[in-house]
Amino acid sequence: MWALLAAPGAFWLVALFAVPFYAIAAVAFGYTDPVFNAPVPEWDPRYWDFTAFSEILTRSVSGDLRPVFLRTLLYVALALGLCVAIGYPVAYYVARHAGRRRALLLGLILAPWWVNYLTRMLAWLNLLQDDGYVNDLLLLTRLVDEPVRWLSGNPVTVVLALVYGYVPFFIVPLFATLDRIDPLLLEAARDLGCSGRRAFWHVTLPLSRPGLLTASAITALPMFGDYYTNTLVSGSPTTTMIANQIEFYLLGGTRKELGASLVLLLSALLMALMVYYLISSRRAEEVVS
């Protein structure tokens, strides 16, 4: 009976993840139509052709895609670091000190979602132009001597745009974890002589580790696959991320098998990170219990 309750979830997983994922593999390991030069998915694994995947693997390990992978890892790591720096204090404040204003603050954190993502980013494009309001403010306050070229392939803009797009995803699950920490544990720490800072360091932070890991996973995974943020705020080859290369191969040209292979490779990398997340979160839960 209880197993039946999992049926919708299982159906969801099979229909919306397993089948599309298999379709991507079928394209990556498939063939090419001789007339239209279009990919022909090969559904039977006995006939899979690994040429395209092998090419992508070689290029990713030692060829032109290697710096793109490294750049992607760097941008996501920096963006994630900023999400922690910005998101943790916010989530902590809302969970522990917001009192009656908690609902209001949570609403404000989610407020950006009331506006379409593309619209918000287009608004930022206007603000960040050479003669936009951001540069006007920086010049007015004499923080810079000449306008910052935010939109001219600037890696800082790409990282900040990623943070802007995903930081609410980070705050909300972290808030849920911090909110569940029993205040009595903190009181016990204080009774045993801990200062506020030591109580945070030895009680709150370890107990919030599962939430931190969840928030990081929820934030980092879509960042790896995000191509439109980079396209919107940069469009420069100097900031190309791996998802931009996937977009290039899948949406343009005739070598979609390479795009599909890149998807598989990126998925393998993310799966490794997910395994690390699962192991770490299990350990964190063991520590908590």
Add this chain to the structure above:
Amino acid sequence: MDRRRFLLVSALAATAACGGERPARSTGSSAVPLTRTDSPGSLPLHDDIPPIADGLSPESGGVLKILNYPEYVSPDVLKAFGKTHGVEVELTTFNTMEDAISKLRTPGASFDVWFPTPDVIGKAAVGKLLRPLNKTYLGNLANAWPQLQSPFYDEGSRYSVPYCAYTSGIGYRADRVSAGFGYGLLWDPAYKGKAYLIDDHREGLALAMLKNGLREINTEDPVKIEQAGTWLAELVPLMNIKTGIAAYQLVAEGQATVHHCWSGDMINAQSYLPKGVDADVLGYWYPADDLGVVGTDSLAVPASATKPVLAHLLLNHLLDPVVAQENFSFTGYQPALSAITPEKMVTDEFVTEALKPAIVTPDVYARSQQIFQISPAAEAVWLDTWSQFKAGQ
């Protein structure tokens, strides 16, 4: 086409249509005849997809389905046509020709009019996606440029009629650029961070070739293609180059000072200028007497059309100079018709004097080079070279 090639093409078409055998990973050679200006080709006809008969009445009622790029045909023109013939006109859009072909090949899907580029007409004809045209319904084809009444890519206009024409040049802000006109504008550090390339592998690499005096923009020689990639890579540190296809907006708003673009983009840019900015700030450079890149688009009737007679009438309608000019005012891309001249466009206030080079003439078309379909193996080299450039290599 010689007999051997005809048999090869027919056999491959049959394979594509029937399925069954597993096709091999790209063989390198093309299964479709690669037509060139100096070796034009007639596309194959198929007994099971005949042209429509002469003198039929157009279908009425229901929906006339159009497959086109977004914003590439005037809704008013379509609406008026639909009203005249008692049909609703429904527009389905695509972003790339691969996307369009995929939609055409979807089982059960039907479209009445398609707007293909010449480089895919061959494969669409071989793959039985198109219905041959009956030219008794297309009297306005005589209004098209002489070269396009029987173009090299579809000799005898068996499957297509011309639609718009454009060149690939450099759009610029005339208030910021006053010297050094040429492809070298994109290599001028004075415009660093404000320079853009068209985000297309063939266009981008062809630009690098032409800038460096290599005129074979349809080459299949990997050495030459990779050399072009090396030239383009110079732009990454030198110019912090960006890629995109929104020149009409970026140049108009001043985000780009120089933008490799299609001529129609600069004509369109006149509509995107911020309030109070005069259209004279827009300029367009195209080689005045040397080789450049020219392109045309076309109109065709898919084999799946349920209203093929009405589809023919729409093709003919769009070749009417008055209708074409109205359509031009919406798309910004000029029809390839003899009646559209640079002088007339300036007089009719379609473009400023500074944008006169953005109007293509039959002479410009004749001395320019079109981007052709190439073999799958060469296409892979072009794509990978562009991919390396896009990766910042």
